[in-house]
Amino acid sequence: xxSSPVILVADDHPLFREALRGAVARVVPDAxxxxxxxxxxxxxxxxxxxxxxxxxxxxxxxxxxxFSALVHLRALHPQLPIVVVSAREEPAVMRRALDHGAxxxxxxxxxxxxxxxxxxxxxxxDRWAPPAAFTAPAAAADEHDAxxxxxxxxxxxxxxxQMLGAGLLNKQIGYELGVSEATVKAHVTAILRKLGANNxxxxxxxxxxxxxxxxxxxLPPEDAE
Numbered sequence: 424x425x426s427s428p429v430i431l432v433a434d435d436h437p438l439f440r441e442a443l444r445g446a447v448a449r450v451v452p453d454a455x456x457x458x459x460x461x462x463x464x465x466x467x468x469x470x471x472x473x474x475x476x477x478x479x480x481x482x483x484x485x486x487x488x489x490f491s492a493l494v495h496l497r498a499l500h501p502q503l504p505i506v507v508v509s510a511r512e513e514p515a516v517m518r519r520a521l522d523h524g525a526x527x528x529x530x531x532x533x534x535x536x537x538x539x540x541x542x543x544x545x546x547x548x549d550r551w552a553p554p555a556a557f558t559a560p561a562a563a564a565d566e567h568d569a570x571x572x573x574x575x576x577x578x579x580x581x582x583x584x585q586m587l588g589a590g591l592l593n594k595q596i597g598y599e600l601g602v603s604e605a606t607v608k609a610h611v612t613a614i615l616r617k618l619g620a621n622n623x624x625x626x627x628x629x630x631x632x633x634x635x636x637x638x639x640x641x642l643p644p645e646d647a648e
Contacts, residue, residue: 427453428546429472433465434458434481434508439531443479443508446538451546462486462585466578469500477546479529482509482520482635486585489634490523491573495581497524498574506545511635517556523570523633528552569632575617583610588627 430447434440440458447454457472459465462484469475484492493505506527507520517528526545529538530553544551576584579600586596593607600607611623620626 427455428476429474430454430456430542431465431468431472431475431478432456432458433460433462433468433478433484435460435483435485436481439481439508443538446535447479447542449535450539450542460485462492463582465492465496469496469503473500475503477542478503478505479508479542480505480525482507482511482516486582488585488588488630489636490519490570491581491585491630491633493520493525494523494570494573494633495576495578499578504545506541506551512553514553514555514559516635517552518559519562519566521550521552521556522562522567526550528556563632566632569629572618572629573633576614580610580614580617583607584614584626584630587611587614587623588630 428451430451432440432443432447434443444456447456457468457475459468463486465484469478478496480493480496482489482493486492493507496503496505504526505524506529507525508529508531509516509520510531512530512532520528527541527550529541529551533541541551573581582600583596586599591599593604593611597604597607614626615621615623618626618629620629
């Protein structure tokens with residue numbers, strides 16, 4: 424007998440997680456659902472459920488910027504189909520998600536029928552997104568380059584990079600992660616090497632190419648080295 428499909432839902436809004444639960448229950452009544460409300464919780468969840476059949480991922484999860492979580496998860500768990508769910512419905516945003524490895528894109532304005540169709544199609548191994556996603560311009564070459572570099576980071580290095588992007592100093596990052604400043608500096612050194620950056624500002628700018636709005640990136644303090 425086939426086992427029940429395992430579907431992961433990652434969104435920091437409880438009401439939308441509830442809406443997704445309802446959509447999944449209608450399409451796959453026997454599905455086993457697991458939820459996460461942040462990128463850190465999501466990484467732990469995917470480690471616990473390595474054979475999950477589908478991840479429904481909100482782009483604006485706490486702990487990640489833009490497409491960075493999508494890119495990093497695709498690198499760590501290439502076998503996991505990911506469908507992006509977002510309130511950002513510009514065709515270019517949808518196309519960028521597909522270009523970075525998403526199997527589908529569901530606008531948060533989608534009705535229950537569209538939600539159900541998207542989930543069903545992706546579980547069957549197909550892609551699903553609004554038609555406009557497939558005619559929008561492809562992601563830029565420098566964005567693909569940034570994504571390729573980001574794939575090499577470990578989960579802890581990814582967390583440190585996101586904190587650098589939030590403007591945190593080494594001491595603050597160490598406090599948040601429960602590690603020493605020396606450990607944070609070692610992570611930063613490894614991040615710079617893997618991204619091909621000379622300093623943390625360059626690292627944040629490289630990661631910022633994956634932001635939804637790259638022009639809004641906040642650079643770290645210059646004295647944070």
